Amino acid sequence: MIRLTRRAAMAAGTAIGATLATPGAGATRRYRRISVEEAFALPETTAALRRAAGGRPSMQSGPIAGPFMDDLFDLGDGRLAKMDSAGIDVQLLSLVAPGVQNAPADEALALAKLANDRVAAAVRAHPTRFAGLAAVAPQRPEETAEELRRAVGTLGLKGAIVNGHTAGVYLDAPQFRPIFRAAASLRVPVYIHPREPLPAMAVAAVPGFTVGWGYGVETGTEAIRLMASGIFDELPDLVIVLGHLGETLPMLLERLDNRYQWETALLGLKRLQRLPSDYFRHNFAVTTSGMNYLRPLRMTIDALGIDRVLFAADYPMEDQAEAVAAVERMPFSANEKAKLFEHNAMRVFGLT
Amino acid sequence: MIRLTRRAAMAAGTAIGATLATPGAGATRRYRRISVEEAFALPETTAALRRAAGGRPSMQSGPIAGPFMDDLFDLGDGRLAKMDSAGIDVQLLSLVAPGVQNAPADEALALAKLANDRVAAAVRAHPTRFAGLAAVAPQRPEETAEELRRAVGTLGLKGAIVNGHTAGVYLDAPQFRPIFRAAASLRVPVYIHPREPLPAMAVAAVPGFTVGWGYGVETGTEAIRLMASGIFDELPDLVIVLGHLGETLPMLLERLDNRYQWETALLGLKRLQRLPSDYFRHNFAVTTSGMNYLRPLRMTIDALGIDRVLFAADYPMEDQAEAVAAVERMPFSANEKAKLFEHNAMRVFGLT
Numbered sequence: 051m052i053r054l055t056r057r058a059a060m061a062a063g064t065a066i067g068a069t070l071a072t073p074g075a076g077a078t079r080r081y082r083r084i085s086v087e088e089a090f091a092l093p094e095t096t097a098a099l100r101r102a103a104g105g106r107p108s109m110q111s112g113p114i115a116g117p118f119m120d121d122l123f124d125l126g127d128g129r130l131a132k133m134d135s136a137g138i139d140v141q142l143l144s145l146v147a148p149g150v151q152n153a154p155a156d157e158a159l160a161l162a163k164l165a166n167d168r169v170a171a172a173v174r175a176h177p178t179r180f181a182g183l184a185a186v187a188p189q190r191p192e193e194t195a196e197e198l199r200r201a202v203g204t205l206g207l208k209g210a211i212v213n214g215h216t217a218g219v220y221l222d223a224p225q226f227r228p229i230f231r232a233a234a235s236l237r238v239p240v241y242i243h244p245r246e247p248l249p250a251m252a253v254a255a256v257p258g259f260t261v262g263w264g265y266g267v268e269t270g271t272e273a274i275r276l277m278a279s280g281i282f283d284e285l286p287d288l289v290i291v292l293g294h295l296g297e298t299l300p301m302l303l304e305r306l307d308n309r310y311q312w313e314t315a316l317l318g319l320k321r322l323q324r325l326p327s328d329y330f331r332h333n334f335a336v337t338t339s340g341m342n343y344l345r346p347l348r349m350t351i352d353a354l355g356i357d358r359v360l361f362a363a364d365y366p367m368e369d370q371a372e373a374v375a376a377v378e379r380m381p382f383s384a385n386e387k388a389k390l391f392e393h394n395a396m397r398v399f400g401l402t
Numbered sequence: 403m404i405r406l407t408r409r410a411a412m413a414a415g416t417a418i419g420a421t422l423a424t425p426g427a428g429a430t431r432r433y434r435r436i437s438v439e440e441a442f443a444l445p446e447t448t449a450a451l452r453r454a455a456g457g458r459p460s461m462q463s464g465p466i467a468g469p470f471m472d473d474l475f476d477l478g479d480g481r482l483a484k485m486d487s488a489g490i491d492v493q494l495l496s497l498v499a500p501g502v503q504n505a506p507a508d509e510a511l512a513l514a515k516l517a518n519d520r521v522a523a524a525v526r527a528h529p530t531r532f533a534g535l536a537a538v539a540p541q542r543p544e545e546t547a548e549e550l551r552r553a554v555g556t557l558g559l560k561g562a563i564v565n566g567h568t569a570g571v572y573l574d575a576p577q578f579r580p581i582f583r584a585a586a587s588l589r590v591p592v593y594i595h596p597r598e599p600l601p602a603m604a605v606a607a608v609p610g611f612t613v614g615w616g617y618g619v620e621t622g623t624e625a626i627r628l629m630a631s632g633i634f635d636e637l638p639d640l641v642i643v644l645g646h647l648g649e650t651l652p653m654l655l656e657r658l659d660n661r662y663q664w665e666t667a668l669l670g671l672k673r674l675q676r677l678p679s680d681y682f683r684h685n686f687a688v689t690t691s692g693m694n695y696l697r698p699l700r701m702t703i704d705a706l707g708i709d710r711v712l713f714a715a716d717y718p719m720e721d722q723a724e725a726v727a728a729v730e731r732m733p734f735s736a737n738e739k740a741k742l743f744e745h746n747a748m749r750v751f752g753l754t
Contacts, residue, residue, distance in 0.1 A: 084743060140753075234639050240641070258673075263658065271572075272572060274611045278611055281582060287586050313613055322610075326611070335591070345653075346656075362440070364439050366473035370437065400561075
């Protein structure tokens, strides 16, 4: 159970109507559609991002140029019309990443307050269609915690959004704890939104999680970099095997394709001959090492086809008896188990 | 289709028997169990790891001490007995990570050859129970490619294993291309096995994949670091929301628990009060932003319960109409869609 209780009556501007608000809703739908990671930008925050980036748009600059800018700036009729057209009843609004986190500290705090006032005004103007999250300025943890209390208690915002690291410092640093403490005491969530990775990503090797997370990050990155390097265009018969059910990539195939097309178009990058998922489905096989668990295995088989998934135990680092027993307990047919346990390994590794 | 064709008759020592070899096999099982990521170590390679690490065991040293060392060194009866007990018919053996990749270049190449000779000998001794992968020394790409040709063509090994970066250089670097070219021309796979992440992990921000992969790595790491910092022991009511269906963590819950227990025990680390998946199930909610795809969504709901999954579109970076249409097409009940689209957002964000 999520332990947040529903907040009792809010101070201002948050009376999300109980009735369906949109033309696209349809007569029989029994629920509203609320979408909860929906971005906006302000001219002031965008100008600050531009200054921080020296005016050069990149994946690191934050959104300072691009076809989406008009939509980001619109907190009124244009946005509502697009929501209507999409059948979205309510947007939970948040300042687009990286928020105010690239700005100098004093400016960042002032911009966060401005963003919170503006989004609260949009919510007041359209209380059945919008709700908002508070921007925070981790550069000033105590003050931004105080601002969060204002944003939730006075402005009626629904939580905080923060975009990963600030000047290279991760959110687990003690200096940021006041923000989380404020959110916890206000009983509102903190939405952690992505931003670009740090220059120094050794942070992924977290004690206790070096294997479970850090290794997968490392190896998944290897696979991604190989793909991006064009190696499978040069060597279309090359097969790469990844352990641990593919280091989470089977979960990401559609997203990789989607964002690859988006990112290469946005930045004018030369494209590979095929989409990432094509390479993954054609040039990779994955094994179950360390991941002999039904849910991720079933999803992986659904994503790749059972012919690409090979049993492995990671002996002696894992208990191989348990690995066998786990797969044997799973509701796969004898034919499917034969593929998992034998036939796929035979084909992929040329075993006789 | 994996494009590797089954290799025709191999030169030596690879006649994996067609009959069931193990007592645990059972009369009705129609297939052998082959497990394909199974590690061994040699005294010589372990000594080299010890020298590279200055004798200090750590997650970065490679396995130079630990309860698994005896099992790693055993390529004979002890290993076979444990396979029998587990019901494993065949192990595909590979030199434990990080292989020879921490050693000086000339030594690495010699050690890789030694490892390949030794594993081939084990396969010759037990041809129905073992097969092997070749170790490589990326420090000497051309020579190790030649050694791979020997390992496959003469020794009968089934492919190559490589453990991520070498001295901080990733596998996509042109200098390593000869290894992949050799594997492709030999029609054998390259198994990329994890090792510890690099000090400089900006490598995860791959052009074209900065969002699809790099962002998820970044944000998943934030979640892991928060968890590891003990924040949820200090603030048990804190709720964190993650987009993109939780940045792959729902796929990893069992593995995170498993490896957390293993890694903290191995290194004698102080443990959190609860297991990683407990925190993830109790202190996190995830949204579908950028991940409105049935397979990962279904797995996420299975892993977390539908009450923890909230609809989001990532407007305007994603097509919100498409996001809505995608979820509406999915085979969830009206009640489930009500939770995804409305009720969960209401509870988590305190919407009214």
